[in-house]
Amino acid sequence: MERYEPLKIEQKWQKIWEETKPFKATEEPGKPKMMLAEMFPYPSGAGLHVGHVRNFTIVDVLTRFYTQQGLNVLRPFGYDTFGLPAENYAIKTGTAPQDVTKTNIANFRKQAKRLGYAIDWDREINTSDPEYYKWTQWCFLQLYKKGLAYQKESYQWWCPEDQTVLANEQVENGKCWRCSHEVEKKKMKQWFFKITEYADELLEEIDSLEWPEKIKTMQKNWIGRSVGAEIDFEVAGGAPHITVFTTRPDTIYGATFLVVAPEYTALDSLLTDDTREKVLDYKATALKKSEIERQENKEKTGVFTGSYAINPATKEKIPIWVADYVLAGYGTGAIMAVPAMDDRDHEFAEKFDLPIVETELCDRDLFGTPKVTYRMRDWLISRQRYWGCPIPIAYDKDGNPHPIPEDQLPVLIPEVDDYKPDNSGRSALAKAKDWLKVTINGEEMTRETDTLDGYACSSWYLWRYASPHDIEAAWDQDAIKYWEPVDYYCGGDHAVAHLLYIRFWCKFFADEGFLPFREPIKRLLYNGYINAPDGKKMSKSKGNVIDPLDVINDGYGADTLRTYEMFIGPYDMDAAWDPRSVGGVYRFLNRCWTLAFATEYNRTDKTINIRHKTIKKVTEDIHRYNFNTAVAALMEYVNELYKSGATEEDVIALAKLLKPFAPHLASEMLEKLSANDEWPQWDEKYLVSDTVEIVVQINGKLRAKLTVNTDDLNDEKKITDLALADEKVQKYTKSGIKKTIFVPKAKLLNIVI
């Protein structure tokens, strides 16, 4: 007898799909569309991992489900290729990041094809392809034109030894992670996107999204809208007044001192000859403190500036202190301290022996002007890295920035011999001396050497999918109108970063008339991680990584891998890999194969009820994203077909329902049965049987079961009489009954004694 040979079947169908391109999507005006995408992967050298497979398979199940239901479906694919790993590899080996990326993409593509995904491969995109990043630069210029891409001086971590900016995570105990030199906070000019311009709309529209509550809450907290007031405090002795932000202007009578951040811009004007040295010392120490230190040790520190302010409510002179518990980047960088009301101010006052005055509340608008402040800061987008999208800007001889004209795009990444940053703290782009020179409108200029944060490249890629090879525009208006916004977007990361940035760009481009919608993603599925069998995170160093390609090549095949990852648990929860359960799913698919290829069919349709029940269950479960219970329903169905025998129709229905999960096997079954893959329908009339089981409870405890005609289900009296006549029930009802409650919907009768 023939056996189920997944690798043979899968190779056959993958070849057919490669040649006939059944997943190629074209706009068909009038036909309902469905666009689905996963968060495109960063193609690492390690290849696909089981987390990718879970993510991509969720999208694939929905893609195939809606295709079988007759919708016009687009499911594209792409690669997020700029980033540190490729650059570090280049620094270490001298291999061009372009070449490493090419190799990794080829590997990812090959592996994705072995999983049988219903991808329109003609729409593949790659963010480091000049044809793509030309339009990333175009997007930047649109933001720049409207003043939403701008330069600003701000404090950054700086390593004087390596001459480079460091991210917070690259600073360990106040020292550079590479050279262990003490880092300092340095004022530097950097590029920002003005996301705060859209803070209110980003916040307001969250509630209208069909996204997980968890993500919506995280975004709301991230934006962090606070309603309060700004209040001016005059400074005794003539220094400029200090504006504070407070959410409690009504507590101003209790404000007994002011506190400014160490980075406060007008700090100098507050100092006296007696305090100057001490305050500047404090400032230097505070700026040196790493974020980690600051978070771990919240012991209040601070010094008196030497100046006093006038409380506009009490007219009293109150001291002005500097302390690092006040943050420069939030509000005005200065606060009025109300130690009687605020825990932090209280702690500070106790420690430095400052007055604490109980206060009556006053009218909120009496002394200040209403002001709304956000926790969210503008998005710092410049990176001193080689392997990123060059910022399309050049500087004239006076250092003023000028946009590169759109007809000179793309600004290509120059080739260099050494990818390491030089000691000017600039990226390796600065080493391409010829490339640096550019002529704009006849004027000699020098190019910007910073590149864009990778998140900029992924802030518009979903729109590129609509017309991926367009050379006239970033996206085609007709195509975008037909396909987008995205109906389903699936991923397990970037809850606030990417998912907020893409919303921001969407609103901006909608305002500019380039997009006909203001939210890019209708429904978001946020999938959980897959952990090692011991529940710990998979990692190379722990040696507990499961390679999906090993699972396939071990003989289980892609269909088992896919179906197992859908069966592993609720899609949005973390799950632990269980190699033995993989075997269970493989056995299930084997049984499906046997039903199609090695079974005599029943002539009489004894299984019509379970068939219709299963069709309904699987359909509704996929609509609810309950993929695990959909697979369980198919297993139950197969077990029943084994027991009762199957008709040809049973097996055709099985293959159709199985196809989203195990498309190769299902295609093979459908071919054998000469059937199409149209999604099956159920008929409610087959879901009711002639008789129905009634549960009889005594005081809520199951005591007996009755079988009655379905027609009698609404005859409460008949059922109650039947129940009371039951031998088991009578054991309990000798001393009489208080009342009965009959619930036809639950097929349940509760007798209270």
Add this chain to the structure above:
RNA sequence: GCCCGAGUGGCGGAAUUGGUAUACGCGUUCGACUUAAAAUCGAAUGGUGAAAACCAUAUGGGUUCAAGUCCCAUCUCGGGCACCA
């Protein structure tokens, strides 16, 4: 510290609107087939108990005819934010 989410057999998990707790899978045990093993097929499987029955959804209360599900308090785990005035 604050904000989310979760806690159910030996294990992963099911229970969709308050209505038969433990679907489905793994594991285990027994049986069939086999010289044997694997594979496959079938049966059993929450705990205690001979049985009747009783006890079980993190813990303690409450609401209800009825609670895994709702309410209050507590504990544990996971995630996010973290001196945001």
